[in-house]
Amino acid sequence: MAIKEQPQNAGHVLADGTKMVPRAVLYDINVQRSSHAEEARTLAARQITGTLCSVSKRHDAYPYGSFVTYAIHNGKPIFLISGLAEHTKNLRKNPKASLLISDSDGENPLAAARVTLLGECRKLADSEVAGARETYLKQHPSAADYVDFRDFSFYGLNVASIRYIGGFGKMSWFEEEDWISAEADPLGPHAEDIITHMNEDHADAMVLYCKTMSDATAVESATMTAIDRYGFEMHATLPDGTYPIRLAFEKEATTPDEARVELVRMVKKARKMLSSQGRENAED
Amino acid sequence: MAIKEQPQNAGHVLADGTKMVPRAVLYDINVQRSSHAEEARTLAARQITGTLCSVSKRHDAYPYGSFVTYAIHNGKPIFLISGLAEHTKNLRKNPKASLLISDSDGENPLAAARVTLLGECRKLADSEVAGARETYLKQHPSAADYVDFRDFSFYGLNVASIRYIGGFGKMSWFEEEDWISAEADPLGPHAEDIITHMNEDHADAMVLYCKTMSDATAVESATMTAIDRYGFEMHATLPDGTYPIRLAFEKEATTPDEARVELVRMVKKARKMLSSQGRENAED
Numbered sequence: 001m002a003i004k005e006q007p008q009n010a011g012h013v014l015a016d017g018t019k020m021v022p023r024a025v026l027y028d029i030n031v032q033r034s035s036h037a038e039e040a041r042t043l044a045a046r047q048i049t050g051t052l053c054s055v056s057k058r059h060d061a062y063p064y065g066s067f068v069t070y071a072i073h074n075g076k077p078i079f080l081i082s083g084l085a086e087h088t089k090n091l092r093k094n095p096k097a098s099l100l101i102s103d104s105d106g107e108n109p110l111a112a113a114r115v116t117l118l119g120e121c122r123k124l125a126d127s128e129v130a131g132a133r134e135t136y137l138k139q140h141p142s143a144a145d146y147v148d149f150r151d152f153s154f155y156g157l158n159v160a161s162i163r164y165i166g167g168f169g170k171m172s173w174f175e176e177e178d179w180i181s182a183e184a185d186p187l188g189p190h191a192e193d194i195i196t197h198m199n200e201d202h203a204d205a206m207v208l209y210c211k212t213m214s215d216a217t218a219v220e221s222a223t224m225t226a227i228d229r230y231g232f233e234m235h236a237t238l239p240d241g242t243y244p245i246r247l248a249f250e251k252e253a254t255t256p257d258e259a260r261v262e263l264v265r266m267v268k269k270a271r272k273m274l275s276s277q278g279r280e281n282a283e284d
Numbered sequence: 285m286a287i288k289e290q291p292q293n294a295g296h297v298l299a300d301g302t303k304m305v306p307r308a309v310l311y312d313i314n315v316q317r318s319s320h321a322e323e324a325r326t327l328a329a330r331q332i333t334g335t336l337c338s339v340s341k342r343h344d345a346y347p348y349g350s351f352v353t354y355a356i357h358n359g360k361p362i363f364l365i366s367g368l369a370e371h372t373k374n375l376r377k378n379p380k381a382s383l384l385i386s387d388s389d390g391e392n393p394l395a396a397a398r399v400t401l402l403g404e405c406r407k408l409a410d411s412e413v414a415g416a417r418e419t420y421l422k423q424h425p426s427a428a429d430y431v432d433f434r435d436f437s438f439y440g441l442n443v444a445s446i447r448y449i450g451g452f453g454k455m456s457w458f459e460e461e462d463w464i465s466a467e468a469d470p471l472g473p474h475a476e477d478i479i480t481h482m483n484e485d486h487a488d489a490m491v492l493y494c495k496t497m498s499d500a501t502a503v504e505s506a507t508m509t510a511i512d513r514y515g516f517e518m519h520a521t522l523p524d525g526t527y528p529i530r531l532a533f534e535k536e537a538t539t540p541d542e543a544r545v546e547l548v549r550m551v552k553k554a555r556k557m558l559s560s561q562g563r564e565n566a567e568d
Contacts, residue, residue, distance in 0.1 A: 049393045051335035051384050053347035058457075059402055059445055063337035063347035065384030067398040067449070086447060100335050100349030104388055108426055109333045114351040118343055142392055161343055163370060165351070173342075 023243070026215040032230045032248040036172045037182035040115040040164040042228070043101055044072050045184035048139055050101040052079065054090035054121070064090055070099065071139035075180045076156045077117060078124070078132045080143055083151045091155060097121035099157055111167045117179075119160040123153050132156065185228045186254040194259060198224045205263070208270040210236045214245045229254055232263075307527070310499040316514045316532040320456045321466035324399040324448040326512070327385055328356050329468035332423055334385040336363065338374035338405070348374055354383065355423035359464045360440045361401060362408070362416045364427055367435045375439060381405035383441055395451045401463075403444040407437050416440065469512045470538040478543060482508045489547070492554040494520045498529045513538055516547075 034042070049069050056064040066087040070077045077099050081088045091097060102114035124132055132154045137144055146152055159179050165171040187194070198206065206222035216222075216236040222245070226233040231248035247266070253259040318326070333353050340348040350371040354361045361383050365372045375381060386398035408416055416438045421428055430436055443463050449455040471478070482490065490506035500506075500520040506529070510517040515532035531550070537543040 051337070051349045051386075053335070053337040053349040055345075055347055056382075056402070060380075061339075061345075062380045062402050063339055063349075063382055064402065064447075065335045065337040065347075065349060065382050065400050066447075067384060067386045067393075067396070069393050096344075096346045098340075098347055098349050100351060102335075102351045109351075109353050112351070116349050118340070118346050118348065163348075163350075 024215075026236070026243045027213075027245045027247065031246050033246060034185060034228050034230060035178070035182060036164040036166065036170075037162070037174055037178040038185060038228075039113065039166055040162060040179070041072075041075075041182045042185040042188045043103060043113050043115055044077070044117075046188055047101050047103070050077075050099050052087050052121070053098045053100065054087045055094040055096055056086075057090050057093045058086070061094075065100075068099070069140055069143070070101075071136045072184075073132050073135040073156070076159065078136055079121075079155045079157075080136055080140075080147060080152055081155055082149070083153065088153075088155070091121050095120040095122050097157055113164075113166045115165070116163040117157060117159045118162070119158040119176075121155050121157040124156050128156070129154055187227060187229055187256070187259060190256045190259075191227050194227050194256060195224045198227075198263070202263075205267045205270075206234055206236075208274070209247055209266060210234065210245055212270040212273040213247050213266070216243055216245055227259065308499075310520070310527045311497075311529045311531065315530050317530060318469060318512050318514060319462070319466060320448040320450065320454075321446070321458055321462040322469060322512075323397065323450055324446060324463070325356075325359075325466045326469040326472045327387060327397050327399055328361070328401075330472055331385050331387070334361075334383050336371050336405070337382045337384065338371045339378040339380055340370075341374050341377045342370070345378075349384075352383070353424055353427070354385075355420045356468075357416050357419040357440070360442065362420055363405075363439045363441075364420055364424075364431060364436055365439055366433070367437065372437075372439070375405050379404040379406050381441055397448075397450050399449070400447040401441060401443045402446070403442040403460075405439050405441040408440050412440065413438055471511060471513055471540070471543060474540045474543075475511050478511050478540060479508045482547070486547075489551045489554075490518055490520075492558070493531055493550060494518065494529055496554040496557040497531050497550070500527055500529055511543065 048071070049067065051065045052068040054064050054066070056062040064086065066085070068079050068081070068087070070079055097120065098116050098118040100114060100116050103112040133147065136154065137147065160176050162174050162179050163171070164174070203221065203223070206224060207219055210216040210219040210222050214236070216238055218238045219236045220238065222234045222236040224232055224234050225244075229252050231246060234245045235242050236245045249262040250265065251258070251262060253262050332355070333351065335349045336352040338348050338350070340346040348370065350369070352363050352365070352371070354363055356362075381404065382400050382402040384398060384400050387396040417431065420438065421431065444460050446458050446463050447455070448458070487505065487507070490508060491503055494500040494503040494506045498520070500522055502522045503520045504522065506518045506520040508516055508518050509528075513536050515530060518529045519526050520529045533546040534549065535542070535546060537546050
């Protein structure tokens with residue numbers, strides 16, 4: 001799935017009629033990246049709590065938001081909920097539901113990724129419970145305390161439509177097939193460690209990447225902000241501000257080791273590019 | 285409003301029919317505490333993001349959850365949202381909405397407090413915008429970047445019904461009057477600092493409080509977990525486990541200084557009680 005990147009604020013019009021001009025993009029906008037479905041699956045795999053929206057039984061079909069813990073089982077969000085809880089009463093009367101999952105950290109909350117999964121949420125069939133239970137308890141070990149309470153049951157949301165918002169101006173709707181066929185990023189669970197390591201120990205490498213593989217040649221410093229199987233993202237600080245940069249790996253990296261190999265390969269390539277530039281300049 | 289405390293897990297029945305026995309409560313259960321409405325207002329004042337639930341226009345009246353930033357203006361959650369956004373399209377067609385606000389931290393997510401505010405969410409009247417704008421920008425200074433975009437408007441949720449869940453077994457429904465008349469706890473913005481200070485520098489005081497003013501006389505250590513205008517809460521570790529303890533102030537504390545006065549007064553009282561117990565024992 002090809003994703004078009006929309007620069008922040010593009011398309012908005014100020015009250016006085018001024019149109020916002022998109023900022024320059026300093027990298028190849030067609031760089032390989034995760035699809036929205038892959039990003040959404042990765043987000044859903046990373047978080048463990050969300051908001052379940054159901055149709056209120058008590059309050060005249062008002063949409064009712066409740067805090068839930070969940071796990072993803074075969075692409076389906078599953079919940080261990082009590083028959084005494086409002087959302088369970090709501091779902092029994094009307095299975096229409098959605099689950100909002102959002103990334104909680106970050107300075108600007110609206111820049112955070114979030115996904116809304118819409119579909120019918122129903123009690124799991126007896127045949128599905130054993131598998132769901134195992135997945136759920138692995139994600140939520142403390143639920144062992146109440147998984148055997150008679151009033152608790154496993155429910156599953158049959159994801160039919162998906163709204164993904166990856167941040168400012170990066171959003172789409174997609175349907176069940178894309179959700180089910182997409183895979184959570186295998187680097188997801190390791191991303192934070194890799195990013196910390198790169199920013200603490202390899203700040204110079206990031207500057208090299210930007211200088212040689214993007215249009216941010218005037219880069220002063222750069223920090224890694226994201227990494228996935230297809231590549232990684234940085235914030236590059238230039239004299240006139242900070243710009244996002246995304247670069248792709250030559251080969252998909254599905255483990256931290258493979259990511260390290262790609263990052264090292266790119267440093268070597270960047271050094272070579274710089275030294276051949278140096279030679280060209282010397283020959284001028 | 286009198287709040288009954290239900291010990292965790294009470295009322296639940298295991299699959300084999302065993303009834304959960306409530307744990308002993310080691311403090312006066314009638315101790316003064318915030319009402320659920322006060323706790324809910326405090327939570328809403330403390331957070332700045334939540335989930336807005338609206339009725340999907342695109343998807344056949346499915347409840348649709350979206351991530352929003354909000355501020356509380358005269359008891360009303362207000363939002364600065366774009367006409368291009370799904371939730372805005374939904375609200376224009378059907379104003380029925382709810383806002384879920386939850387406390388994000390804590391090891392056990394289901395022990396976190398959360399509140400669902402139900403009501404109609406509509407575009408603010410022109411006369412309300414100036415006040416709302418001021419409140420909103422104070423809470424979200426970065427919104428100054430887009431508050432003047434032509435497609436953004438202020439919406440307000442007219443809170444009609446409230447579902448508050450303060451943790452395990454502590455929950456209630458209440459209505460508009462209670463929400464509007466309740467006040468966010470004035471100690472709320474200072475609670476974290478006070479708690480950190482007490483746990484870092486006055487662990488001995490907490491043990492004294494538990495020993496003399498609760499039934500946790502066998503306390504080994506205690507940490508403060510919450511504080512409000514009416515009193516404070518601790519986790520007391522005894523040989524057989526950790527118990528919650530709540531103690532009330534003699535006088536309501538609406539500033540950190542007043543809280544300090546109360547906490548010091550209670551230490552002095554506890555020391556007196558201990559030394560008179562010591563004398564009694566010596567006279568035996």
